[in-house]
Structures are given as C-alpha cells and as structure tokens.
Amino acid sequence: MRLVKNRIEPTGSGTVTLCPEEPEDMWHAYNLIRPGDLLKASAVRRVTTTQDTGSTSSLRVHLMLEIRVKNLDFDAQSSQLHVAGQIMNETQHTKIGQFHTLDLELNRNFTLEKEVGANGEGVGWDSIAVEMLKDAVDEGGKRRAEAVAVVMQEGLAHICFIGQFQTILKQKVEMSVPRKRSGGSDHDKGMTKFYQVTLDTLLRQLEFNTSTTSLTGNDPVKPILLASPGFVATGFQKHIQGVASTTMPALKRLLPSIVVVHSASGYLHSLSEVLQSPSVKTILADTKYARETRLMDDFLEQLRKETNRATYGMREVESAVDQGAVGRGGGILIISNRLFRSQEVAQRKRWVSLVDRVRDIEGGEVRILSSDHESGKRLDGLGGIAALTTFPLPDDEDFDSDEDNTDSPPVVTAGMVVSNGQSSAVY
C-alpha cells in the first residue's frame, strides 16, 4: 500500500490517502477501516431518473463519494473489500444520507478519515491504527517471501497461500481413495488420480504457465511446501517429477522450489508444524508469521510448564495486567487483531487502552497477531488474548462464577468463508 497523503493530527483525528497495490493491501484496508470512519473513494453508481412523462431511464455515473462506514465485508478468497455506509457529500446525482457500498479497487486511491468526537465517540487514529498503517505501508520496505503450502493426507489436500499477514486456503481437494485390499490395485490407482487432481488444482491456483515456451522464461516461482503424514507428500513430489519428465516439461521449473515436510495430519491446523520445520524455516527465514508461530509455541510451552506464569482469556489477562504481572522483565501481551475489528467502539477502546497500558505504563511487550494466520487461529481458540506474566499469579477462581454471564467465554471463531461452492477456511 502506498501512502499518498498523511494528515493525522496530534489529537488523533485526520485523514490518510492510500493506494492499494496488491491484494493483501485489501486485508490491511479491512483492518484500518472501522465503522464510523469516513471513507472517500471513486464509485460507480447507477442513477435512475424519472421524466415528467413517467418514463424512467437509468445510467451509470462515476462519482467521488464519501460515506460514513456502517459495515465492512471482506472476501478473503478474492481479496475484495466492500464497504457499506451512508453518503456524506452531496453530488448532482446523490443526496446526503443515501446508502452506497463502495468497492475498493487496486490502484485507486481512497481517503480514510477518522475523527475523535468531542464527547468521545469515534476512536480516531489510536496507537493500534497507526501501527496497522505502518504495517500496511510497509515502512521498512521489507517485503518477505510468500509460499504455497499443500497440506495433505490420503484423499485430502489443502492448498493454501501463505502471505505476510494472512494465510488463505485457496482450495480443498477431497477424494475418496479406496483402501488397500488384497489383490486389488484400486488403492494405487486412486492415489495416482488423487495426485493428479491435486496437481491440476495447484497449477490452476498458481496460475502456472504450463506451456513449454515458459521453460525459458524466468518469472519467479514461490516456494511450494508439501506436507503430509506418512508418504503422501513424497508420493506427490514423485508424481510431479513423473509428470514433469513425461507430459509437462514446464513443470521442471517448479521442481527446485518444492520442499517436502512432515505434518501430523492433512488438516489445516497442521500448518503450524509445517512452518516450524527446520527446512521451511530456512526458506522463510524471519517472517512475521514464523515469529508469530514461535511466539504461540512459547506461550503454550510456558502454559504447560509453569501454568501460573501464563494466562489466557479476556478477564484473566485484564486481571493479570491489573496486578502488574505483564510488565517489564518478560511480560508479554499477545493479542489477536480480531479484537480490534470489533464492531463496537467500546470493545475496541477496551483493548486499545489495554495495549497502550501494557506498552507505555507497564513496560511490557505487546505482540499483535494476525487472526488470519495459523498462530492467530490458535490464539483465537484461547479467547484471542493471552499473556506471559513476570511472576506466577495465584490460581484464583473467584471470577469463575460470574464469567459466563459477563464475558464471552474463550470460543474459537470459525473463519469459514464459502465461495465458489468450495468450502474454504481462511486463517
């Protein structure tokens, strides 16, 4: 995302003009734009006019519209963001208060304005928002490698794209492979078919040029991680090699970037194991998601070993912060950015103030995990927030009783998105 204009005032109000350049920027926009913000972008609106005679004519007009955001709809599969709201500027075709849904497009500027109201409504550009903006515009200029992972087991394959901030399940391949039977070769046949279908799907998702002429071209190929329990991934690699040497020479370009990794199962949550394997670590080096994955592992390890020095859940963490346990000397607050996407301003304020307090007052470390990554998913399972504390907290049960009523219990939200008839989960 390119920062075109930045007019954030010290009060927290201000406008920012941004130009999204790649699909992942839509995800950033999705995190930046909150209900209540003002969003200005070019729009195509169908305007219907009624003549005196009663005949109607409709035409599409290009307009610059400013809306007060009411609702956001993010389609992670196709990286499309639809922002719905009420029109705030009067044009010759629209009136104030009419509803419009803006579809943000790549390489088209949009201007986002956040205000801090006089009486506290609106959150303005708080620390989290500023941090997200920094992430979005990638100040450090450190674009990191992306990878494609195929997590598979017999008859099941998940093809996902691991981006910097999100992991997108592109497609799930599910086939019924006959089991081994005495005297039958159905199993081998079934596996070959399964490999072929998976390969076809993978190539389609990669938009891989399979023509022989592309052999000479040297457009970069993303690393492809094949992960499975047992020998499925190895078998798939062999299958690709076989196809490359016989029917599809263009695949040879793909071969060097294939890495076979072990995973415990073919389900998506084995991805954490994939990302931790040494061979993957060398490829993906110090990426954001690798760090996040390690952080979650550390936390869970701590929880197992010294149960009292780690805590999770909204109330528990807030209580730990209140006791000053998440401070200097190893206190780490781990929080999922899902919490900041809350539709309620009060909720967002609650978590932003907690983050600010830990970072600025307590002196602890704050890590914001992307809920669209595997590690964020694990964190969401724990309620979206967790903390490593500097000293063991007493194992108190006093707020157990009322917790069910006041707080939503740590429930994993399933980020299921269904598109194009394929069931896909988005991290």
Place this chain on the structure above:
Amino acid sequence: MSRHRMKTVSYDDDDDYDDYEEDDGYASPDPEEQARLEQCIQDVLSQLRGGEPSVSASREEVTEALWHYYNDVTKSVNYIRGKKAKEVQKQPPKKGTVSSYPLPPSWSSACAVPFSAAEFFRDSPWLNVPEHRKADIIVEPLHPRLGLLGGAPEAGGKVSKLAALAAARKKKESEKVAASPSPVPTPKAEEQKPEEVGDNNNPASAPSRSLLERLSSSHNGRQLKPAEGGLGGLRALGKGSRMGGATAPTKKSSLEKEAEIRAQTKPGSVTQPAKGEEKETAVPQQQDEQQAPVVNMMASPSTFATIIVGDATRPVAAAQSSHLKVQSVDVMDIYGQDLTEAFDFAGPSPDDLVLNAQSSAKGFKSKQPASKSKKVDLTGGMNNLSVEEKVSIKSKNLDVLSEYKKVERKKAASFVVIGHVDAGKSTLMGRLLADLQAVDARTLEKYRREAEKIGKGSFALAWVLDQGSEERARGVTIDIATNKFETDKTAFTIVDAPGHRDFVPNMIAGASQADFAVLVIDASTGNFESGLKGQTKEHALLVRSMGVQKIVVAVNKMDTVEWDRERFEEIEQQISSFLTAAGFQPKNISFIPLSGFHGDNVTRRSEAPQAAWYQGRTLIEELDTSEPFSHALEKPLRMTIADVFRGGVQSPLSISGRIDAGSLQVGDQILIMPSGEKASIRSLEVDSAPADWAVAGQNIVLNLANIDPIHLRSGDVVCSPASPIQNLTSFTTKVLAFEHLMPMLVDIHRGRLHVPGRISRVVATLDKGSGAPVKKRPKIVAPGAVARIVVEMDQAVPLEAPARIVLRAGGNTVAAGLLES
C-alpha cells in the same frame, strides 16, 4: 442433395396415399363429379338389368366397378356381368349348403340404406374379384406386397399352403356363423382340413415356410383352441356371446356392425397387405358368403389386420363345429404364440428383451422397464433371462435375529494387532496365517522370492498382510489389513494395524473393529525401550480407551535375545504395571514369549533348548481362550464405513465395515450420514461369503444400489432410516487427558471417522473415581486427569452418545473419552 430428394419422394408418396384415400372414400365434394357418377351408375344398372343374362348388382358394386374403370360404363358392365356369371356357375357344385347366393329381396332395401362403408366394401374387388381380372385392378400399393403371404396363384392348380390355410380359416369362420343355425359341415371345409392339419403338424414338410407363415398357421390353430374347452373358458364365453349377438340381429344391423369393423380395419394401409393373402382366398370365400348370406356377407378382417388393429376387430367368430374341434391341433404347444391376441406393442420387443438382458448383465441400469403383464409367450424364455431391474431389490423380510439364533456357528472374535513400528506385527500375523494354512505355500514362496529380489527377504511373511505397493517398498504397514482364519473353536478376524506414529489414525480405525488386542513387543535390546516410549504405550492406551478389555502381549523376537528368561520377565513386569495403570485388569493380560519370524510359540511350541523354560500357552492357544463377545444386536443399525470401493462388474459400488449395532439384510434401505442419502442393499457378504443378512460384530461388505458414490466416504455411518444417527457440530465429552488440554485445535477420531475440530471449552476437571467436578473452568488440564470438555467441529459429523472418541493434536494422542451429549 440425395437426402433432399429422398424427402421429396416420400412426400410424393404421402400425397398419393392421400389421394387414394380420398377417392376411395368418395369424399370428394365436387358436385359435378357426383352428378356424373350418378349418371354412370344409372347407366350401368340399367344395362345390367337389360342385358342378357340379366344381372342385378348393387349400387355399391357398380360404383366400385366404375371407379376402377374410370367411369367407363361399358367396361364396368362387362366386369360386373362376368363376375356375376361366375358366381352363378359356381353355385351348382355346392351341395348341402343351406342357402344360395342369390341376393335376398332386401338387396334393394340395402341399396336404399344411406351410404355406408359396409355397403361399399361388401364385395370390394379384393374380396371376390374373378381370378383373371386381378391383374387389372391397380390399387397403388403403398407398401411392398408381402410376398411371403402370397404364394402361387390359385389358377396354377396347386394352392399355396398359406393360401390353403387362409382359405380354410375363412371358411371356418363363415361356417361358424352358418353352422349355428344349421350345423351341417361343408364338404369343402372337410377336404381342406387334412391338408391344414398335416401342415401344422409337420413343419418339416414345408421347409421353406417363413416364420410369418408358421405364425399365421399357428394362429389358425389357436383360433380353434378355445372351442376345445367348450364354453368353459372365459374367452370362449365371450366369443359365444358375441356370436349370439352376431346371429340374432337383422341383416341391416349385422351389416352395420361389419361396416364398423371394416371402418376400423380400413384406416391406413392395414388392409393393403392383407389383400395379397385374401386374393388367394377369394373363391372359397365367395362360397362362404353364399352359404351364409344373411349373417356374414363378408370375410372377417384378416389375421394380420386383427393383429395390427387389436381385439376390437376380432372376427365375429363363433363356435366351431364339432369336427373342427377334433381336428384342431394345439399349435400353441408348438409355436407358443397367440397372434389373435391383440398385440399392442406395449411389451418390449424380443430385441429389447435381449438387449435388456445383455445390458443388465453388464451391470448397467436397464432403461426399458421390465416386460409387462402381457407377455408374449414366444419370448417367455427370454424374459427369464432378463435380470430384475436393480431399482427394486426384493427384501426377503427375514427376521434376522431369529435367523441368527437358528444358525449354529463357531464363536467369532476379531482382534487387532498393535505395537510399535517394526515390532514384527505383520510378520507375526503372516506366520500365524501361514502355519494355519490360511495362506497357501505357493503364494508364500512367491512373496519370499519377490521380497528377496528387492532385498527385503525378512519381510516376506509381512507381505501376506502388507499388500500395498508402497507398504512393500518401504517395509512399513500403512493401512490396516484384515484377514481371517479358523481354529477348531473360533473363527478369528485379524486386523493388522500399522505401528508408525503417522498412521495412528488407521490404527484407531482398526482397533474400533476389534474385540480384543494382541500387543506385539520387540524384545531385542533397545527396541523394547524405544517402543515403550513410542507407540507401544500409545496403542495400548488407545485400545483401552476404545473399550478393549483383553490384551495378549506377544513378546516377539525372543530368538534375538537367546530366549533370555530374565529379559522376558523384565518386559513382563514393566508392561504389566503399565497396562494395569492403563486400566486393564491383571486377569485379562497374558504374556507369551515367541518368535514370529521363526514361528516359535506361535502355533507350535518352541523347539529351541533355551526356550524350554516356557511351558505356558502358545499364541494360538491363548487366542482360543477368548470369551465370546456380545454385540448390540437389538439396537438400531450402526455401521462405520471402513472403505468405499468398486467391488467388480456386478457390484460397481461397495462399502465395507463392521456392524457396530443392529442387523441388516439384502433389500434393506439404509441411510448414510452425514450426507443423509439413502441407498438400498443389493447384496452383502459376510466374511467374504455371500449372505442374506448380517448382524452386529460381523465384518461385512455391502453392495449398494441407488446412491451416488460421492455421498459415501470412509468414516461415514450407515444407519437405518427409521432411527437415524444425528449429525453434530458440537458435543460434550468426558475424557482422560494424555497430554495437557486447553482450548486448542484437535483431530477427532472415531473409528474410520476423523475430522478436524477444536476444544472450545474446558468445563471442569473431574474426580477420577466419583466423576464429581473438582475444579471448574481450569486453565489447563494436566496429563492423566479426567475432564469434561466441549468440542466443536467445522462440519457436522455423525456422532451419538456413548461413542468412544480419541482426540489427537500434532501427531500425538492428547485425550480419549466417552461422548456424553
């Protein structure tokens, strides 16, 4: 172009046809033509009356003649006169006939009757045209003449057999009518009869006769048949009544009736083909008409017409005279076809029947419905060939449970072989099967050769169970394999489970099919210790948590430690303490030192001197001590699908598995969950033998019909539609934690079924003994603790209490327990 031409030609044909029809019916409304026609008719009639000899002809005859001679009055007069003269000539030789041809006085009145088709056709040229005239009548033949029906012209002296038969039939029919008032048989009919009968009885005498001919003759026989049974048969009764109706009415009404019949016979080209046949019979028929002038002036529709048009035109046939009955041969017995039955083409043609039979034999769904009730007898044999439509599988409606109780059978038991990877599970089972002759020596020898070829000679025995190419290449069992063998007391089913940790899901599937377990332990130094840390422990815990009570510990590879008794006892002591801790009762644990590779203490006692210290049971003896296991036969059907495969040509879709509860039989409707699709059981196999029913505890293969394979996956549950299993997305379960539990992502396993899910909430840790909550909402559940947790899944999964489930994460089993709700 040529096609176009063809098209044009066919149109022309149609036009001609239409013209013909129009003319034929005198439907032309042209008044001028009508007037001219009237004039001609009057001329002819007057000439006929005035000429010598004076001949009276009906108006219709005249009209007909005029039409044929294109309104040429002279020709028409000549024709009619000639015709009448012939008729008169033929009368004298007929003796014993009751009535003569001379037209009854009512003729004139008949002429006065408003124009009717019956009148018009009564003596149409193809019925009584003089022989020499025949060639002159050119009625456009719409279809090729059915030469086979024709035969040599009568004038040739020798009447063709068919013609003779047809003639005889015609005569009989008219006789039937004539005979009812006076039962005197015609001599002519008598002389015809022997010939006919002879022909029917001796088809060889007419080698060149076509099938059609034979059919028509058989029809002839059939027509006579009902009379044999007197009026007892329903059909005969019907005929009788019709006959009564035919004889009673006045001439006019009978004429009208015939007109109807004619009209029905007329449409289209129906009578055209019949013409060829009838020409031959013209002369005898004429006689018949003379014999029965009042009742049946015209021949009944030809057989062909009857067949084509249907029952309505069934000749107004009547009871046959007694001598006919005697001579009638039941040709039905010879040709088995009743062509007098209206053939409505509702049933499939013989070709269709053959195709149906072929296609259904190939396993395709037959598109043609099975032959309807109106079966054609000739094709009856082929009907038997056709396979029943698959859609409706007849259930025998057996009371499976009482059937099950009736059958005396050996007690059956299935066991799962578990243990760490490379403990020698598959080899031990291969040895067991080989020693019990469940595998023949030749196959074993083949395995041995092939295994040595790839440098894995020691794996030859394991190849009995490791059938997969990958399994053999790598020397590792990947998926479960089932096999069976029998001892004197028990029929055993072996489930050989993989030991590698990656394939624990498969092992769980195997364990869910077993009554008890055989834990194989590698006794060799180092391997035992590593196994204990690895899958030895995990497998033992898993089978216990899946409800297995009895465990046989096979301490394998004792030959590698020189049958060291101390080693054995050390292992025994360690394992038994672990198993007791895992919840096995000491009386259900037994230890056997053995060597699977050499076969010591497997089926035979070890001959090694070092092993003499062991005097306990061998493995097979130990297996035989297993108690029979009871299964929930009375409960609703539940079966987890272990595999979906193509059974073969005859059964394109098969599933296998072990019935967990209930029973089923061939023809049952079953419900597959979670898809909710129904299927019917075409056939089933119990332990690879075809059977009509199966009950809980048996390993079966179901061949299904009426379901698409995409609705079937291994892990789905088969249940009865009456009491379906519910699909859950969330459940509460009481588990024993093997590792730390907290809200986390897990795989949920139940037999073959495994799905991703997550622990969404830890409700409480429970007291192991009483089950009372110890601590509500703990942050984390320590290994070894019992806890109540809530598990959620992304997709709906068929589960119901009290299912035994296993939770795994990161390749480790983290918990196992009982589903509560």
